[in-house]
Amino acid sequence: MQTDENRLQSTPLRVVVVAGARPNFMKIAPLMHELRQRPRFDARLVHTGQHYDEAMSKSFFRDLGIPEPDVNLGVGSGSHAEQTGRVLIQMETLLLEEEPDALIVVGDVNSTLAASLAAVKLQVPIAHVEAGLRSGDRTMPEEINRILTDSISTWLFTTEPDGDRNLLREGIEGDRIHLVGNVMIDTLLRNLERARNLGTLDDLDLEPGKYALLTLHRPANVDDADTLRSLFGALEQIHRDLPIVFPVHPRTSAAIEASLGGIKPCLKMTEPLGYLDFLQLMANSRLVLTDSGGIQEESTALGVSCLTLRENTERPITVSEGTNTIVGTNPEAILSETRKILDGGGKSGRTPKLWDGETSRRIVDVLERELGS
Numbered sequence: 001m002q003t004d005e006n007r008l009q010s011t012p013l014r015v016v017v018v019a020g021a022r023p024n025f026m027k028i029a030p031l032m033h034e035l036r037q038r039p040r041f042d043a044r045l046v047h048t049g050q051h052y053d054e055a056m057s058k059s060f061f062r063d064l065g066i067p068e069p070d071v072n073l074g075v076g077s078g079s080h081a082e083q084t085g086r087v088l089i090q091m092e093t094l095l096l097e098e099e100p101d102a103l104i105v106v107g108d109v110n111s112t113l114a115a116s117l118a119a120v121k122l123q124v125p126i127a128h129v130e131a132g133l134r135s136g137d138r139t140m141p142e143e144i145n146r147i148l149t150d151s152i153s154t155w156l157f158t159t160e161p162d163g164d165r166n167l168l169r170e171g172i173e174g175d176r177i178h179l180v181g182n183v184m185i186d187t188l189l190r191n192l193e194r195a196r197n198l199g200t201l202d203d204l205d206l207e208p209g210k211y212a213l214l215t216l217h218r219p220a221n222v223d224d225a226d227t228l229r230s231l232f233g234a235l236e237q238i239h240r241d242l243p244i245v246f247p248v249h250p251r252t253s254a255a256i257e258a259s260l261g262g263i264k265p266c267l268k269m270t271e272p273l274g275y276l277d278f279l280q281l282m283a284n285s286r287l288v289l290t291d292s293g294g295i296q297e298e299s300t301a302l303g304v305s306c307l308t309l310r311e312n313t314e315r316p317i318t319v320s321e322g323t324n325t326i327v328g329t330n331p332e333a334i335l336s337e338t339r340k341i342l343d344g345g346g347k348s349g350r351t352p353k354l355w356d357g358e359t360s361r362r363i364v365d366v367l368e369r370e371l372g373s
């Protein structure tokens with residue numbers, strides 16, 4: 001005879017995992033893997049379709065072995081309100097049909113907030129992976145997404161102790177905060193060997209340690225013509241001594257067309273790259289220049305010097321413990337910090353605690369314990 005407890009133990013825990021944009025995909029990969037390995041979970045994957053093309057989405061699913069999404073909402077590009085609104089409306093219908101025990105969201109993109117908003121109104125508890133990060137800059141759309149998502153989440157999984165402090169300061173109860181480490185580094189460690197075997201450097205005619213890698217896509221940097229022009233001026237100067245490889249984000253391509261009349265900077269430009277090719281380039285580069293959040297963390301884990309082309313970071317551990325330096329967008333500052341690194345003055349850094357490849361296991365342990373009780 002089945003006791004109530006037995007019945008409870010055998011009822012699957014239904015969770016819906018949401019991903020929408022490129023930086024989400026490397027975060028959900030190890031979570032989906034962990035969830036699908038555990039018989040206790042019935043995990044459904046929803047792709048909102050915020051990013052949708054081969055380079056920004058499909059290649060990541062293939063490279064990282066992420067299961068085909070169970071549902072694709074196909075929301076596509078649009079203004080913030082359009083994107084958020086479309087995800088919100090469709091997620092409400094989906095959650096009403098699925099009746100999950102929990103929603104799992106990652107990161108800080110519009111899809112993260114929109115899915116969370118739909119869930120909280122239906123009283124579906126939310127697990128936010130990569131909670132607590134704060135840049136202090138409310139002009140960044142991601143900062144608003146972070147603050148709002150955290151404020152309505154039940155479980156807040158943080159990557160660094162600063163995240164815990166930020167959440168406690170905002171009044172979130174300590175027992176909802178779990179310092180678990182970094183899921184993105186789970187993916188990096190799992191794929192580094194595969195990436196190292198690729199011929200990416202040969203294909204781009206590069207030698208290990210003899211090039212810099214650049215990414216640029218923040219609206220504050222690329223949507224303003226003067227900022228973009230002045231950044232490219234400094235980067236072209238560096239490129240004369242150390243070739244700069246620049247996989248160009250679609251937003252940045254559009255900005256080059258719109259603001260610079262299509263005149264491309266004199267750098268080694270490529271299309272957006274897949275995860276493994278990019279990882280191979282990052283691991284072998286002399287220096288990374290970026291305005292991305294995730295790349296600050298990945299370069300720290302790889303021990304590669306990183307100059308962040310923003311005035312702030314929501315990931316301060318990459319500066320205090322890792323290889324990251326915040327340089328902003330002033331051309332002189334970019335040139336002088338680059339010079340320091342090339343003259344042997346780069347930070348050596350260490351990998352932060354719990355960035356050890358086991359974060360998704362720790363997250364799913366917490367969820368299994370809490371949802372199963």
Ligand code: UD1
Pocket residue numbers: 021022023050051052053054056057077078108109110111141142217249250251
């Ligand atoms: C979004 C995220 C940002 C993240 C970035 C990574 C928000 C608020 N921003 O910004 O946090 O760092 O993704 O890429 O959610 N496009 C394509 N193909 C695609 C998707 C988009 O060409 O598959 C083009 C569209 O024309 C669009 C532009 O890229 O206008 C920007 O996409 P969007 O989703 O609006 O924001 P991102 O700048 O990519």
